[in-house]
Amino acid sequence: MSDFRIRTEHITKDYPGTRALEDINVSFDSGRVHALVGKNGSGKSTLVKILAGAVKPTLGEFYLNDEKLHFNSTSEAYARGIITVYQEMSLVPGLSVAENIFLGRLPIKNKVIDWRKAYQMTSLLLQQMKVNINPREEVGRLSMWQWQVVEITKALSFNPKVIMLDEPTSALAQNEVQNLFEAVRALRDQGVIVIYITHKLQELPKIADTVTVLRDGRMVGNVQMSEVEHKDIINMMFGEVRIQSRPKDIKAQDEAIMEVRGLSREGWYQEVNFKLKRGEVLGIAGMLGSGRTELVRGIFGADPVDQGEVVIEGKTYKSANPIKMVLAGVGLTPEDRKSQGLILIHSIRDNLCYASMNITAKGWLENKRKRSAFAEKQVKELGIRLHSLDALCESLSGGNQQKVVVGNWLNTSPKIMLYDEPTRGIDVNAKQQIFEIMWAEARKGVSTVFISTELEELLEVCHRILIMRHGRIVAEVNPDTLNTNELYELCMRGDE
Amino acid sequence: MTTITAGRLTFNRRRVAIFFLDHVIEIFLIILIVALTFGAKGFLTWANWMNIFRANSLRGIIAFGMTMVIIAKLIDLSIGSTVGLAGVVVALACRDLTAAGMNLNIACIIGIIVCFLGAIAIGWFHGFFQHKTGMPAFIVTLASLYALQGLAGRLSGGFPIANQFPAWFNQLGGGRVGGQNGVPIPAVVLIICFLILWFIMDYTTTGRASYAVGGNPESARLSGINVGKTKIIAFIIIQIMAVISGFMLSGQVMSGTFTFGKGWELDVIAAVVVGGTSFDGGVGKVWGTLIGVIFMGVISNGMTLLNFDPYTQNIVKAVIMFLAVLLSSYRAKLKA
Numbered sequence: 001m002s003d004f005r006i007r008t009e010h011i012t013k014d015y016p017g018t019r020a021l022e023d024i025n026v027s028f029d030s031g032r033v034h035a036l037v038g039k040n041g042s043g044k045s046t047l048v049k050i051l052a053g054a055v056k057p058t059l060g061e062f063y064l065n066d067e068k069l070h071f072n073s074t075s076e077a078y079a080r081g082i083i084t085v086y087q088e089m090s091l092v093p094g095l096s097v098a099e100n101i102f103l104g105r106l107p108i109k110n111k112v113i114d115w116r117k118a119y120q121m122t123s124l125l126l127q128q129m130k131v132n133i134n135p136r137e138e139v140g141r142l143s144m145w146q147w148q149v150v151e152i153t154k155a156l157s158f159n160p161k162v163i164m165l166d167e168p169t170s171a172l173a174q175n176e177v178q179n180l181f182e183a184v185r186a187l188r189d190q191g192v193i194v195i196y197i198t199h200k201l202q203e204l205p206k207i208a209d210t211v212t213v214l215r216d217g218r219m220v221g222n223v224q225m226s227e228v229e230h231k232d233i234i235n236m237m238f239g240e241v242r243i244q245s246r247p248k249d250i251k252a253q254d255e256a257i258m259e260v261r262g263l264s265r266e267g268w269y270q271e272v273n274f275k276l277k278r279g280e281v282l283g284i285a286g287m288l289g290s291g292r293t294e295l296v297r298g299i300f301g302a303d304p305v306d307q308g309e310v311v312i313e314g315k316t317y318k319s320a321n322p323i324k325m326v327l328a329g330v331g332l333t334p335e336d337r338k339s340q341g342l343i344l345i346h347s348i349r350d351n352l353c354y355a356s357m358n359i360t361a362k363g364w365l366e367n368k369r370k371r372s373a374f375a376e377k378q379v380k381e382l383g384i385r386l387h388s389l390d391a392l393c394e395s396l397s398g399g400n401q402q403k404v405v406v407g408n409w410l411n412t413s414p415k416i417m418l419y420d421e422p423t424r425g426i427d428v429n430a431k432q433q434i435f436e437i438m439w440a441e442a443r444k445g446v447s448t449v450f451i452s453t454e455l456e457e458l459l460e461v462c463h464r465i466l467i468m469r470h471g472r473i474v475a476e477v478n479p480d481t482l483n484t485n486e487l488y489e490l491c492m493r494g495d496e
Numbered sequence: 497m498t499t500i501t502a503g504r505l506t507f508n509r510r511r512v513a514i515f516f517l518d519h520v521i522e523i524f525l526i527i528l529i530v531a532l533t534f535g536a537k538g539f540l541t542w543a544n545w546m547n548i549f550r551a552n553s554l555r556g557i558i559a560f561g562m563t564m565v566i567i568a569k570l571i572d573l574s575i576g577s578t579v580g581l582a583g584v585v586v587a588l589a590c591r592d593l594t595a596a597g598m599n600l601n602i603a604c605i606i607g608i609i610v611c612f613l614g615a616i617a618i619g620w621f622h623g624f625f626q627h628k629t630g631m632p633a634f635i636v637t638l639a640s641l642y643a644l645q646g647l648a649g650r651l652s653g654g655f656p657i658a659n660q661f662p663a664w665f666n667q668l669g670g671g672r673v674g675g676q677n678g679v680p681i682p683a684v685v686l687i688i689c690f691l692i693l694w695f696i697m698d699y700t701t702t703g704r705a706s707y708a709v710g711g712n713p714e715s716a717r718l719s720g721i722n723v724g725k726t727k728i729i730a731f732i733i734i735q736i737m738a739v740i741s742g743f744m745l746s747g748q749v750m751s752g753t754f755t756f757g758k759g760w761e762l763d764v765i766a767a768v769v770v771g772g773t774s775f776d777g778g779v780g781k782v783w784g785t786l787i788g789v790i791f792m793g794v795i796s797n798g799m800t801l802l803n804f805d806p807y808t809q810n811i812v813k814a815v816i817m818f819l820a821v822l823l824s825s826y827r828a829k830l831k832a
Contacts (some may be wrong), residue, residue, distance in 0.1 A: 302718055326720030340718055343711035345778050345828075354708055354719040361701045408719065 004030040004161050006051070006082075006193055010060035013046050013217075018427075020046040021217045024060070028210075030161070033184060033194045035208035035225070037201065039237055039454065043217040044197055048164050051195075052084045053077030064161065081161035085151050085168065093140030098122040100139050101154045125153050130186040131179075145176035149183045156187060163187065164195040169203065170288060181207050200287070201233055202492055215239055234485045238456070250442045252280035252463050257447050258416055260299060263308035268294040269471040272308070276416065281438055281448045283458035283479070285491050286468035292451050293335050295468070296418045299449075300325050300332040312416070326355060331409030333402070335420040341405040344394035348386055349375040351393045351404050356411035378407030382437060399430025406437060417441065418449045423457060435461050455487045467491060510830065517827035521772060521784065521820060525791050528798065536801040544797065546672075546680060552793035553682035554579075554669075554741045555760055556786075559767045560693040561734030563785040566768055567697070568730045569710035569777025570633040572622065574640035575738040575764065579757025581648040582611045582742025586665070587657035587752025600662050608743065615735035618644070622735075623728030641761070648754035658751040669748030682744050686789075689737060694782040702729055711778025766813070767792050770820045774828070791816075 007027035013020045021043045028034045038044045049055040051062065053071030062069055064080065071077045074084075091100045098118045099106065107117040122135035131149050133142070139150060148168050155163050165184070169177045184207060188194050196208060204211055204225060211228065213221035213236040221228075221236040256275040263272040269291035276282055286292045298305045301320030310317045312328050325332075334340035342351055352375040353360055360371045375389055382403045386396065393404060402422055409417060419438070423431045438448050438461060452458055458465050459479045467475040467490050475490060482490075516523070533540040558575050565572050589607025594600050618640065626633045672678035697703035705726040708716040717723050738757075746752045771788025773780025795816065799809045 300718075322718055322720045323722055332718060334718055339712070340714050343708060343715050343778065345776075346707065346711050350704075350707070354704075354716065354721065357701055357704060357719075357721065364701050366699045366701060366704060 003191075004065060004193055006062065006064050006162055008047075008051075008060065008062040011047070011050060011057045011062060012059040013043075013050065013055065014058045019217055021050075021057070021214075024214075024219050026212055026219060026222055028162070028193050028195055030191050030193045031188060032209040033188050033196050033207055035204050035211040036195055036197045036214070037199065037204070037211060037233065037237060038214035039199065042214040042237075044214050045166075046217075047214065048084065048166065048195070048197060051077070051082060051162070052164065053082070078158070081159060082164075083155040083158055083160045083162065084164040084166060085155050086166045091139050091147065091151060091154075094138065096136050096138055097126075097133060097142075097150055098135040100150060101125065101157050103154075121157075122153075125157055128186065128190060129153050129156065129183045131183055143176065145172050145180045148172065148180055152183060152187060156190070156192075160192060162193040162195065164197065166197045167199070168196075169198070169200060177203070201230060201237075204233065205230075213237055231485065234488060238484050238488075246281070246461060246463075247439055250279070250281070250439055250463075253278040253445075257313060259311040261309050261311065263295070263298055263305055263310065265294060265298055265303070265305050267471075269298070269468075272473055274466060274473060274476075276447050276449060278447055279442050279445045280464065281442050281450060281462045283462035283465040284449065284451045284468055285455055285458050285465050285487060287491055288453065290468045290491075291471035292468050293420055296332065296420055296449060296451060297334075300330060300418060302332065302334075326412060329412070329415035330418065331355065331412060331414040331416070332418040333405045333409060333420060333422050335424075337398075337401055337405050341408075342393050342401060345392060347390045348379075348384070348393055348396065348404060349389040352378050352407045353411060355408045359412060374411045375407075378404075378411060382407050382410075383433060397426075397430075399426035399433070402426055402430065402434065403437075406434070410437075410441070414446060416447045416449070418451075420451045421453065422450075423452060423454060431457070455491070456484045459484060459487065469493070514827065514830055517823055517830065520823050520827075521770060521787050521791060524816075524820075525787060525794065528791070528794055532794070532798040532801070536798055539798060539801055543677065544801075546677070546683070548790075548793045548797045549683035549686065550680040551797070552789055553680065553686040554745050555763050556686050556767065556789035556793075557682075557689045557741045558734065558737045558760065559764045559771075559785050559789050560689050560782055561730075561737040562764050562768045563771070563773050563780055563782050564693060564697060564703075564706055564730045565633075565734050566765075566773050566775065567710045567777060567780045568706040568727060569713070570626065570727060570730060571637060571765070572731060572734050573634065573637040573761045574618070574622075574644055575734060576757040576760040577641050577644035577648065578615065578618065578735055578738035579742040579745060579760060580754045581614075581644050581651075582739045583746025583752035583756050584648045584652045584657065584754050585611050585614070585752070586743065586746065587660045588651060590660040590662070590665075591657060594660075601664075604662050604665055611739045611742070612736065615739045616732050619732030619735040620728050622731040623724065626731075627724040627727050645754065645758070652752065652754045654754070656751045656753040660752070661747060661750055665743070665747045666750055667747070669744035669746070682748075685740065685744065689740075690782065690786050693733075696733070697782050702726060706730055707778055709777075763792075766817055770817055772820070772824050774824070779828075 005027055008024050011024040012022050024047060036044050046055060050057050053074045053076050069080065101122055102118055107114040107121070119135045126133050126135065129149060129152070133146055133150065139147065142150065152163065169180060172180060184194060208225045211223055211225050211233060212219065213233060215237060220239070255278050257278045258276040260272055260274050264270045272295055284292045294303065297303045299310055301322055301324060310320060312330065315328065317324065338344060349372060353371045356374060360367055360374055378384065379386065379389065384400050384403045384407065386400065393401060396404065422434050438450065442448060450458065450461060462479050465477050465479055466473050467477065469491065477490065538544055562572065586604060586607035589610065590600060590604050593603035593606060622636055622640065625631065626636050668681060671681045673681060673684055697706065705721050708721055709723050709726050713723055742757060745756050767788040768785050769775065770791055771784030773784060792813065795813060796809060799812060
């Protein structure tokens with residue numbers, strides 16, 4: 001086993017209007033697990049893409065040992081043994097473990113597939129990973145962590161020098177994470193450089209040897225894991241956050257417009273109770289998998305609930321559905337705008353008017369003029385930038401698409417808006433505009449439920465924040481009395 | 497300076513290309529008509545054109561319903577069997593109810609009403625079960641294709657039920673508006689159905705909901721659109737059109753025959769696809785289907801006039817359908 005080192009020198013990456021990475025100098029050694037952490041937009045995925053050959057740096061270079069690397073494509077990086085295992089699963093569920101690992105390159109003997117050898121080779125690799133998985137098992141029958149391990153084993157089969165793991169535990173349950181960690185350690189002991197990208201800080205002491213922290217495109221820390229504490233890393237990640245305050249004139253009224261009583265869905269959330277006041281902006285904070293998305297989908301009736309009820313303006317809803325909720329004056333901007341919020345192949349005009357279809361129409365007759373007026377109103381009020389209302393929704397940028405999703409709902413003149421991760425994947429300016437929309441609506445008396453992984457956003461925007469952990473609401477906090485790090489601690493507590 | 501000019505040029509060229517691709521089937525049709533006018537004797541005559549309409553209207557009517565169904569990202573393979581079953585049911589009503597002493601006209605009307613109710617029931621069944629179970633519409637309606645054909649065969653005992661209809665029922669399929677050289681009634685019905693479907697798709701909430709459901713069912717559902725109801729309505733409309741088509745076909749030949757309409761589903765789908773409706777759902781125009789129906793009819797007619805054998809005709813149709821879909825997928829890419 002020989003030693004490798006991958007090293008970057010002054011890596012900088014500019015995108016139009018923003019600098020994603022600035023002067024990154026870092027080195028990763030073989031036989032160790034290097035954690036790469038940072039919040040969304042910190043530049044960690046850009047750095048990964050550069051090493052993987054998907055993106056070229058604007059300035060600077062990187063080396064494997066002393067050899068300068070220069071990739072024109074991901075396949076060139078692959079050929080040099082730099083392999084990325086992404087969150088999105090690339091395995092074929094209907095094929096066996098062996099077939100998946102050697103997809104497209106199964107061993108051939110006498111012009112037919114040599115299954116015996118394929119299974120042998122697979123067993124050998126799985127042994128190296130120290131896991132007990134049957135090479136003949138159909139991948140679709142494996143549990144999530146085993147699936148993830150097969151994905152990593154597939155990478156290992158290419159004899160890599162560097163394996164980058166992109167948030168490998170994001171889809172795993174707590175007990176599965178342990179199993180995956182053992183596999184990652186086995187991988188490290190093969191003498192591979194393991195770069196482990198995560199935002200779950202509680203994992204770091206268990207798996208990482210070193211930790212590199214990025215913030216706003218700069219490297220703010222590169223330390224041995226043994227030398228730092230949890231709160232040091234949090235401080236490095238978030239730094240001195242400048243929190244813009246919510247305008248003072250937006251006050252929640254005392255009267256509750258919606259009450260959620262004992263709402264439960266087996267396996268997702270249990271016994272959720274809270275009240276939403278008129279004109280209030282209520283945040284729900286929680287990690288991925290805490291049940292927050294499922295909760296708002298349950299309130300909106302997008303998914304069935306097992307128990308409990310939602311009371312809106314005195315009317316009780318036991319089994320809601322989106323049709324009833326639209327009539328009740330509730331709107332939901334879903335987590336994934338592309339697959340749940342928009343019809344990308346339809347025009348911007350149409351997308352702005354689907355939820356309000358029965359408002360713009362006279363009975364069952366369309367009123368095209370009224371529909372256009374509704375669409376134009378939202379374009380103007382939300383500042384959606386477009387060439388033409390007839391352009392397809394897929395031609396818009398992420399931020400503008402999100403505004404279309406919001407506009408679709410504002411056209412229904414809602415009383416309650418549920419926003420599920422509205423700021424995901426959109427730039428800072430667009431984020432600020434989304435907040436301003438929330439505030440403007442709150443001034444009109446609209447109540448808002450706002451879910452975000454970005455805790456500082458919640459502090460900035462909300463009157464009140466509920467903390468959700470493992471499907472339960474465990475605390476309620478006042479955003480004026482705590483900072484991001486404290487909020488983060490609250491969301492993570494009990495996860496160790 | 498040069499780059500700006502070049503940019504503007506390519507931009508214009510792209511717009512021209514999109515315009516061309518948007519109207520490719522209309523342009524093809526015009527070229528075809530001009531070519532056949534000069535190349536095929538007797539093509540551009542009133543009688544020949546009425547002939548084209550007479551031969552293609554019965555399937556064309558169903559094509560409008562199929563347009564709505566495909567736009568909603570569904571499919572209905574059972575329509576051919578519905579066509580045959582409708583003729584059989586009306587013929588049986590005429591034969592057996594008169595045998596029991598009923599007036600022939602009333603018996604026939606009862607048969608017609610039963611067919612319409614049946615169409616609603618079948619359409620509802622397709623929509624309800626497809627939506628509730630998530631089974632592919634292809635499978636649900638394929639089952640109906642066999643079941644309805646089997647039912648028609650059993651009811652008729654496997655034989656044509658000939659010469660039972662009243663005279664006016666024959667007029668429905670064989671008559672003309674305006675005397676001997678007038679417009680065939682099926683062509684009139686074709687135009688009426690076109691107008692109705694065009695109105696539904698462009699001017700009603702159900703039409704817009706169909707586009708939304710086909711474009712992205714999940715987004716449509718989360719926008720409060722009643723997805724199940726939309727699917728049921730689309731399936732009922734196409735079944736009603738198949739029943740109407742079945743009346744006219746059996747009236748034309750004065751016989752209820754269970755094999756009538758066999759294989760029509762594919763002709764109908766071909767006309768819809770040539771007319772530019774996307775198989776991926778959410779995109780399409782009833783107008784395009786009208787052009788598609790006429791286009792397929794003109795090709796058959798022109799090739800027959802030019803003495804092409806039916807086998808060659810099939811090959812030519814295949815090539816044209818292939819090209820039409822190729823060009824529309826290219827259009828989608830260019831627009832994106």
